[in-house]
Amino acid sequence: MSDDADPRSAALGTEGLSKHFGGIVAVDEVDLAVESGELRAIIGPNGAGKTTLFNVVTHALAPTSGSVYLDGEDVTDVPQERRPHLGLARSFQSNELFAELSVLENVRVIAQTAADGTFSFSLLGDGRAVRADEARDILARVGLSEHAETEAKNLSHGDQRRLGIAMAIATEPSVLLLDEPTSGMGPGESRETVELVQSLQDDLGLTVLMIEHDMEIVLSVSDRITVLNRGSVLATGTPDEIQGDDDVQDAYLGGVREEL
Amino acid sequence: MSRDATAGVLERLGAVELGVWQVPLGLLAVAVLLRPVVSHDLMLGYPQVATSFLIWMIIVASFNLLMGYTGLISFGHAMFMGIGTYSVAIALSSFAVPFLVAAPLGILLSAGVAYLVGRLIAHKGEIYFAMLTLAFAKSAHFVANYNPGGLTGGTTGLADGTMPAWIETSRGFTYVALGGFRIDWYWAVAAVFVVGMLLLWQLVRSPFGRTLVAVRENEALARAMGVDVRRYKVWAFTFAAAFAALGGVLLEINNQGATLSELSIVTSGNIIIMAVLGGANYFFGPLAGVFVWMFVEEYLADFHTLVLPLTEVPLARIELAGVLVYWQFFLGLLFVVAVLVSPREGILGLLKTVLGRLSARIRGESE
Numbered sequence: 001m002s003d004d005a006d007p008r009s010a011a012l013g014t015e016g017l018s019k020h021f022g023g024i025v026a027v028d029e030v031d032l033a034v035e036s037g038e039l040r041a042i043i044g045p046n047g048a049g050k051t052t053l054f055n056v057v058t059h060a061l062a063p064t065s066g067s068v069y070l071d072g073e074d075v076t077d078v079p080q081e082r083r084p085h086l087g088l089a090r091s092f093q094s095n096e097l098f099a100e101l102s103v104l105e106n107v108r109v110i111a112q113t114a115a116d117g118t119f120s121f122s123l124l125g126d127g128r129a130v131r132a133d134e135a136r137d138i139l140a141r142v143g144l145s146e147h148a149e150t151e152a153k154n155l156s157h158g159d160q161r162r163l164g165i166a167m168a169i170a171t172e173p174s175v176l177l178l179d180e181p182t183s184g185m186g187p188g189e190s191r192e193t194v195e196l197v198q199s200l201q202d203d204l205g206l207t208v209l210m211i212e213h214d215m216e217i218v219l220s221v222s223d224r225i226t227v228l229n230r231g232s233v234l235a236t237g238t239p240d241e242i243q244g245d246d247d248v249q250d251a252y253l254g255g256v257r258e259e260l
Numbered sequence: 261m262s263r264d265a266t267a268g269v270l271e272r273l274g275a276v277e278l279g280v281w282q283v284p285l286g287l288l289a290v291a292v293l294l295r296p297v298v299s300h301d302l303m304l305g306y307p308q309v310a311t312s313f314l315i316w317m318i319i320v321a322s323f324n325l326l327m328g329y330t331g332l333i334s335f336g337h338a339m340f341m342g343i344g345t346y347s348v349a350i351a352l353s354s355f356a357v358p359f360l361v362a363a364p365l366g367i368l369l370s371a372g373v374a375y376l377v378g379r380l381i382a383h384k385g386e387i388y389f390a391m392l393t394l395a396f397a398k399s400a401h402f403v404a405n406y407n408p409g410g411l412t413g414g415t416t417g418l419a420d421g422t423m424p425a426w427i428e429t430s431r432g433f434t435y436v437a438l439g440g441f442r443i444d445w446y447w448a449v450a451a452v453f454v455v456g457m458l459l460l461w462q463l464v465r466s467p468f469g470r471t472l473v474a475v476r477e478n479e480a481l482a483r484a485m486g487v488d489v490r491r492y493k494v495w496a497f498t499f500a501a502a503f504a505a506l507g508g509v510l511l512e513i514n515n516q517g518a519t520l521s522e523l524s525i526v527t528s529g530n531i532i533i534m535a536v537l538g539g540a541n542y543f544f545g546p547l548a549g550v551f552v553w554m555f556v557e558e559y560l561a562d563f564h565t566l567v568l569p570l571t572e573v574p575l576a577r578i579e580l581a582g583v584l585v586y587w588q589f590f591l592g593l594l595f596v597v598a599v600l601v602s603p604r605e606g607i608l609g610l611l612k613t614v615l616g617r618l619s620a621r622i623r624g625e626s627e
Contacts, residue, residue: 060484084486096484098477109474110485112467118488121495123463126280127470171486 005033008069011207012057012088012175017066019049019056019231026052028231029066034175039201039208041218044228045251050211051093053228054177058083058090070175081118089173093180093211095160099153103144103163106152108135110170135170141203142166142196158189162196169200176201178210182217190214194221219243227251283543287457290317290547291450304558308432311446313554314453315510320534320546321460322503327532328540328604329464330496331476332382333390336397338527340501342518343370344508346404349418349518350411359424363509367502374501378494394525401523417519427513434513449510456506461543463499472496533595539606548608553591560587 007013010033019027027049034040042050055061057068059080067076070086078086098106111131116122122130139145142162147155152163161181168176181197182190194217201208212218218225219239227234227242229251235242242248278285294314299307319341326332347366351357357365381392407414427445428435434445463469474482475489483489512518521527530553538549598606605613 058484060480081483081486081488084484090484092481092484096478096481098474098481100477101473105470109470113471113486116467118486119491120468122467124466126465127467128465130467130470167481167485 005035007031007033007067008074009072010034010069011036011038011071012209013069014057015067015069017053017056017068018064019052019061020064025231027056027063030228030231030233032226032233032236034207034209035223036174036207037201037205038223039198039210039221041222041225042209042211042228043213043215043218043225044234047230048228049231050228051179052231054090054179054209054211057177058088084114084171084173085117087172087174088177089168089171089175090177091161091164091168091179091181093183095157095164097152097160097163099151101152102149103152103155104132104135104139104148106163107138107166107170108132110167111135111138114170114172138166138169141169141200157184158193161185161193165193165196165200169204173206175207175209178208180211180213182212182214190217197221283461284458286544287454287461290314291454294450295446298555304555307446309554309558311434311449311514313550314446314449315507315514316534316550316554317547318453318456318510319504319507320531320538320550321457321543322500322507323531324535324540324543324546325460325464325472325496325500325503327535328542328545329469329476330472330493331479332493332496333386333532334393334497334500334528335390335525335532336393336395336400336528337500337504337531338525339393339397339400339523340370340374340504341508341511341527342400342404342523343373343501344505345512345515345518345522346412346418347505348509348512349422352424353418353421354411359509359513366509367505370505370508371498371502375494375498378497382493382497383490394528397523397525397528401520401525404520404523413518415520417517419517422512422517424513445513449514452506452510456503460503464543468492468495533591536603537591537595537598537606539604539608539610541604541606542608545606545608548611549606552607556587556591560590 005013007015012032012034014030014032017027017030017032018025030053032040042053044050052061056063059068059078063076067074069075070083070088073086075083075086075088098109101109105128108128108131111134112122112127115131136145136148139148142165144155144159144162144166147159152160155163161183165178165181168178178197182193185193197208197210198221200206210222219242222239224236224238225242226236227245227248234251235245235248237245291314295307295310298304298310298313319337322340323334323337326334326337344363344366347369348359348362351362351365352359377393377396381389384392404412405414406412412418426437428437428442435442436445436448464472471482471487471492474487475492479489508522511522515522534549534553535546536549537552538547539545542548598610602609
């Protein structure tokens with residue numbers, strides 16, 4: 001099983017994408033074709049290269065070889081800071097924040113960047129007023145309105161995860177990469193967060209790639225699932241297809257079951 | 261005053277919503293009050309140094325645009341100030357260019373050098389950036405010391421013919437003579453101080469300035485969210501150099517020429533210490549830092565004998581002149597304490613915390 005679609009016509013596509021660290025192959029010839037509006041889960045054991053794949057797709061790390069396509073356009077060599085302006089946004093596995101700034105300012109400064117571009121000589125007026133209404137709307141969407149004036153570092157872990165999603169949304173993306181949005185959350189909070197992702201996807205017409213460990217969540221919400229193992233794609237398919245795949249059972253799901 | 265009344269006053273003070281006028285009014289207050297305060301008998305007792313205070317406040321505040329707002333630590337900030345000072349001194353002494361032409365050129369030159377240096381090094385990691393600024397500053401010092409073409413005056417610096425004709429000095433005071441009347445040099449500097457600091461303040465509150473703060477807080481996140489971190493750093497470096505040079509050109513008149521110390525690493529170090537001492541987190545932090553540093557320098561240098569108790573009839577006289585000439589040692593200790601307690605808060609942060617606790621306690625007890 002693999003992606004049948006053409007990566008060059010997908011919302012997000014990769015072709016032979018690889019990342020080597022010296023002799024270590026972290027991402028190995030990955031082909032992806034994520035359709036517009038799809039929710040794609042990326043699963044795989046620890047060290048499978050999931051986060052590295054995100055880093056290469058967003059050009060936080062330059063790929064060793066291969067190509068990345070966004071809406072049919074080859075963006076392989078587009079620098080990292082340009083990509084959010086082309087519609088590609090991400091959240092992080094760890095809580096990356098502007099720690100000493102208010103929650104509102106965390107989102108607002110990104111909304112401002114989305115409007116102003118990678119660099120702008122905006123030297124007039126009060127910065128804190130620029131796009132503040134849009135930022136408040138986004139905070140309302142993710143349920144952080146009451147914490148708007150809280151310093152980001154003082155939020156609870158779960159709220160910091162949500163703030164990460166809010167910041168990604170503030171870039172006005174078409175394709176959203178979420179790196180374990182539910183990590184460190186209890187079952188109830190995880191469920192809420194996934195519902196939040198789904199509602200954002202529906203309302204904003206997003207294409208979502210989500211790294212996720214909770215198999216129950218993955219199987220219930222994904223349109224398709226890509227299984228990574230040792231840096232390469234083991235299988236891609238619908239939840240049903242993935243559950244029925246022998247290779248996947250052996251390499252991943254089986255392993256989990258045996259542990260249980 | 262009873263506790264209730266005190267709490268009432270504090271509450272009313274807190275309730276005054278200065279809003280956007282807070283900083284402009286604060287700057288005006290500093291410019292107007294600094295000289296009378298400094299020259300009061302209980303303080304220094306003489307007014308001449310107040311002008312230097314204001315000039316150094318501009319210079320250290322310009323450095324804090326880098327350290328406090330962008331998260332860039334430069335060990336060579338004096339270079340950009342010194343380029344301003346030397347530009348004016350050279351233009352006046354060697355080329356007879358009027359001060360009012362030379363000063364803007366000096367500021368532009370400093371900004372231009374900063375832009376080029378910034379393009380080369382702004383993307384380097386914190387330590388490498390700091391080391392490279394040190395290296396550039398050291399080479400500027402070397403060039404001035406080498407006295408190329410007899411322009412910079414080498415180790416002696418420039419003094420002859422470095423003053424514009426409209427500057428007059430008499431009995432330790434400097435005046436700006438315009439047409440028939442003359443104004444005190446302090447008030448000319450105060451006007452430049454207020455305008456320059458307002459421009460700097462607008463820079464940090466603008467959308468551009470807010471992006472700098474995001475870069476300071478989390479550079480990798482800012483880049484991932486679409487900010488061209490390197491360009492913002494380069495321009496912060498350029499603006500900071502321009503404001504430093506503004507202070508530098510004022511210093512040229514104030515010190516009657518240019519000396520090598522304006523380009524020295526020690527001066528760069530002092531600028532860092534003053535910013536941290538005052539509180540890098542605050543727009544007024546550098547101002548507080550300069551005030552404390554320079555006040556202590558002047559005050560302790562004149563302080564010879566401690567008379568105890570502080571009354572008409574002394575019981576003991578302690579000679580301290582031999583110890584207090586090492587004022588920098590004591591300020592150094594204070595700097596160490598400030599960094600250990602909270603590296604970004606400084607004296608202003610401490611003051612804020614203490615006042616906050618005090619008012620909370622008074623309010624709490626009066627309930």
